[in-house]
Amino acid sequence: MKPKRILADFFRKTWYVYLISIFFHLISNAIHVFYPKVLGEFTDTLQSGGLTSELVVDYSWMLLVIGIGHVLFNGSAMYLIMYVGRRFEFIVRRGLFLHFTEMGERFYSKNGVGKLLSYFMNDVTAVRESISMGVNSTANATMLLVAAVTMMLVSQIPYYLILASVFPLLLIPVIVVYLGPIIRRRSLEVQESLGRMTETAEEQFGGIRVTKKFAVEDIMNERFGQTVEKIRDNQVRLVRVSSFFQALVPFLGAAALIIALALGGYLTITKQITLGKFVALTLYIRMMMNPLQQIGNVINTIQRSRASLDRLNGLLSQRPEIVELENAKEANFGDADITVRNLSFAYDPASSPVLKNINLNIKAGTTLGIIGRTGSGKTTLMKLLLRTYDPPPGTIWYGETDIRALKLESLRTQIAYVPQDGFLFSTTIKENIAFSDSTLDFETIEAAAKHAQIYNNIVDLPNKFETRLGERGLTLSGGQRQRTSLARGIVKNAPVMLLDDSVSAVDAITEKDIIEAIQIDRSHKTTIIIAHRISAIKHANEIIVLDDGVIVQRGTHSELLLQQGLYATLHAIQEEGSPHATGTSD
Numbered sequence: 001m002k003p004k005r006i007l008a009d010f011f012r013k014t015w016y017v018y019l020i021s022i023f024f025h026l027i028s029n030a031i032h033v034f035y036p037k038v039l040g041e042f043t044d045t046l047q048s049g050g051l052t053s054e055l056v057v058d059y060s061w062m063l064l065v066i067g068i069g070h071v072l073f074n075g076s077a078m079y080l081i082m083y084v085g086r087r088f089e090f091i092v093r094r095g096l097f098l099h100f101t102e103m104g105e106r107f108y109s110k111n112g113v114g115k116l117l118s119y120f121m122n123d124v125t126a127v128r129e130s131i132s133m134g135v136n137s138t139a140n141a142t143m144l145l146v147a148a149v150t151m152m153l154v155s156q157i158p159y160y161l162i163l164a165s166v167f168p169l170l171l172i173p174v175i176v177v178y179l180g181p182i183i184r185r186r187s188l189e190v191q192e193s194l195g196r197m198t199e200t201a202e203e204q205f206g207g208i209r210v211t212k213k214f215a216v217e218d219i220m221n222e223r224f225g226q227t228v229e230k231i232r233d234n235q236v237r238l239v240r241v242s243s244f245f246q247a248l249v250p251f252l253g254a255a256a257l258i259i260a261l262a263l264g265g266y267l268t269i270t271k272q273i274t275l276g277k278f279v280a281l282t283l284y285i286r287m288m289m290n291p292l293q294q295i296g297n298v299i300n301t302i303q304r305s306r307a308s309l310d311r312l313n314g315l316l317s318q319r320p321e322i323v324e325l326e327n328a329k330e331a332n333f334g335d336a337d338i339t340v341r342n343l344s345f346a347y348d349p350a351s352s353p354v355l356k357n358i359n360l361n362i363k364a365g366t367t368l369g370i371i372g373r374t375g376s377g378k379t380t381l382m383k384l385l386l387r388t389y390d391p392p393p394g395t396i397w398y399g400e401t402d403i404r405a406l407k408l409e410s411l412r413t414q415i416a417y418v419p420q421d422g423f424l425f426s427t428t429i430k431e432n433i434a435f436s437d438s439t440l441d442f443e444t445i446e447a448a449a450k451h452a453q454i455y456n457n458i459v460d461l462p463n464k465f466e467t468r469l470g471e472r473g474l475t476l477s478g479g480q481r482q483r484t485s486l487a488r489g490i491v492k493n494a495p496v497m498l499l500d501d502s503v504s505a506v507d508a509i510t511e512k513d514i515i516e517a518i519q520i521d522r523s524h525k526t527t528i529i530i531a532h533r534i535s536a537i538k539h540a541n542e543i544i545v546l547d548d549g550v551i552v553q554r555g556t557h558s559e560l561l562l563q564q565g566l567y568a569t570l571h572a573i574q575e576e577g578s579p580h581a582t583g584t585s586d
């Protein structure tokens, strides 16, 4: 896979805007460099006593035209460059977002939200600034420098005088080669510490309620303070070297001016050059100082933004780990059994497997219950059935097709997945429920809310289904959120439904109502239910008990109760006081 080169791609699309802008800069500078020449001629005319009031008016007009022409073309050139700079931001941010949506769970486990936000904010802005300012100032400054040197040459100022005056400026490239990599390295450190700060801030805002409840604000402040201090330290290291560089450039410009004044002054006094040429020379050298300063800034900014550009290119070059086959098939789960064959899976090849040799056959239209201790691999199995992680080839089959041969989008539209902590968006409850299909009619949404036992809570809210979550602090309780998320899964009416401990936050009576509703709703559709409470799965056609990644028991509720094992133990604990607690079964 070719590494991503966002800047090259962008320039390929927008080169003509830059060309027009550079052309405008060219005209603007071509006009501007007449300024010292006109003033030099004016000085000579004044010195020779030939200055008349008509000539004063003519010179004034010339200077006015030079001024207006310069401003007009320079302004237009700047506008164009700024405009494409903003387009760059827009295109890259959109591209980044698209890229993020393609990345899998493993990517998000490794990269925190804060770090990803910092790519969006800091890095994109750094690159945009450098290309806007960089192109503008470099084009402007280079042309002005070339034009100023050319004008000096054609103004019959002696070459040795020009060479001696501009000599200090020739040292700039040498300094750039030496300091550039140092600035780049330190900028990378700054960007990385900024990323860490955003990450910490995001985490701390997310966990602020826990922080307050544990009254550990001081510890959190201290932790956040450390990330900010790290930024400060890195910034200071960067500023030290970049300020030195920025100061050095005008210093060399000033040295050039001193040589021009001393040597040019001597030649003027000894009548080897005219006063007009001396004035023009000093004005040209002065004129070169601004562009030199600009070039100094630009080089500085470019070095810094190269660190950001490398980060962005590196990020965009990462491929999603779950890749669809070229000839991937549409999923059609209407009457497809789900088969799991010899499935073993580890999140990290270096660590021990989380699932070991799992074998299952879930007949189309039946219900499978999964129970097991925490950390036994239940959610991992769900994730593999959804292919949010890639199972080994040939281990999970929908009908006759290996899951890896299915189109990802069609696989996931055929499955309704309801996680334990379903995320709700800051939009209306109706939109949250109809998340998979915004065209759903209201009756369907209402029916799903009723099945999920959340309907009565919703109609009690100020705007019922149109109530916006998050607005004016309106939030739902944990159980209400879970049931809304369940309604979102039910409304999808998918051939396969995966409920991952989706009724854990409701009371026993509500759970019973929900399970009954789901049983009716999905009587001929495949449903897999993970639960910690036996009451949520005991109706299933088959129940498996997972322990440390292994299926240790399987059967129906009554079959499992007859076996001595984890299931009966769990049942006894949950039904304390019932006959199972004393070791008998029903």
Ligand SMILES: Nc1ncnc2c1ncn2[C@@H]1O[C@H](COP(=O)(O)OP(=O)(O)OP(=O)(O)O)[C@@H](O)[C@H]1O
Pocket (backbone or CB within 6 Å): 109, 347, 348, 354, 372, 373, 374, 375, 376, 377, 378, 379, 380, 381
């Ligand atoms: N993204 C991940 N990367 C690495 N290890 C993981 C990841 N997700 C889960 N694990 C590990 O895999 C094991 C099984 O986790 P899993 O979430 O499947 O268990 P579970 O049975 O669903 O647990 P619970 O009942 O608590 O939800 C655990 O040891 C967990 O630490």
